[in-house]
Amino acid sequence: MSSEKLAEVFTYESLVHAVAGAMGSVTAMTVFFPLDTARLRLQVDEKRKARSTPAVLAEIIKEEGLLAPYRGWFPVICSLCCSNFVYFYCFHSLKATWLRGQSSNPGRDLLLGIAAGVVNVLVTTPLWVVNTRLKLQGAKFRNTDIRPTHYTGIIDAFSKIVRDEGAVALWNGTFPSLLLVLNPAIQFMIYEGLKRQLRRGVHRELSSLEVFFIGAIAKAIATTVTYPLQTVQSILRFGQHRQPTERSRILSSLRNVMYLLLNRVRKNGILGLFKGLEAKLLQTVLTAALMFLLYEKIASSTFRVMGVRRPASSR
Secondary structure (H helix, E strand, C coil), rough: CCHHHHHHHHHHHEEEEHHHHHHHHHHHHHHHHHHHHHHHHHHHHHCCCCCCCCHHHHHHHHCCCHHHHHHHHHHHHHHHHCCCCCCCCHHHHHHHHCCCCCCCHHHHHHHHHHHHHHHHHHHHHHHHHHHHHHHHCCCCCCCCCCCCCCCCHHHHHHHHHHHHCHHHHHHHHHHHHHHCHHHHHHHHHHHHHHHHCCCCCCCCCHHHHHHHHHHHHHHHHHHHHHHHHHHHHHHHHHHHCCCCCCCCCHHHHHHHHHHHHHHHHHHHHHHHHCCCHHHHHHHHHHHHHHHHHHHHHHHHHHHHCCCCCCCHHHH
């Protein structure tokens, strides 16, 4: 890679976007974390009778204590911070390199989002595997087939997974995760497209309410479209599904995804693929809306304080 290309990738602007995205996502996730706990229980524990988010949270608090909805908060926040830093950095670096001052469009935004998502998945999947295990540890499951786990923290979980299941287990769920790069890619495509529509003819900063609503709309669409694969991803990361051993890992991963999807439909019908969607939408839409709002404000304030003109490609 030439020095000119390196200069375009490693820029102050990309770093600001990455830090702002990481800070925004961590704050937003902390606020709405109990909703994510409810979503994960509904996805993994098929025999849980409670269907609504408030009912699941009430059960968790009653059976496991007041702080149970925040179990696994620290590893999730660490994973989310790293994940969004990588994603925002890659997205804006690729955008600056590819566009070079040209105007963007939905097709380009989608391709940039997919490329950034692939890098993000390959780098951060081990963190998400560990935090899924820690978040579900100590939970009271209705499904008696689920085996209890005993990890004392992030490092202990890493070492035990590698020791007992092999290093490859840290990338459980990578195949559906790669398919799920469409989620943030669609989200960013819609978000950037709506921003361009609102700014049509006038380069201005969007109001907080505008940012909040377009962030919510973008995430709601992306989440609904990709939710069945998110359920499969959670089950595989939890590591309780016995995966067939085949020479081709890609073929094995594809069979796992298809088996879990079809098994879900067989047991609960088509709607079974969307079990926990209410909790996911409530959590992810509110989290994404708040995250985009904080991200835009942090990035804008940083550029203003440092006296750096915000690049046109990020507008």
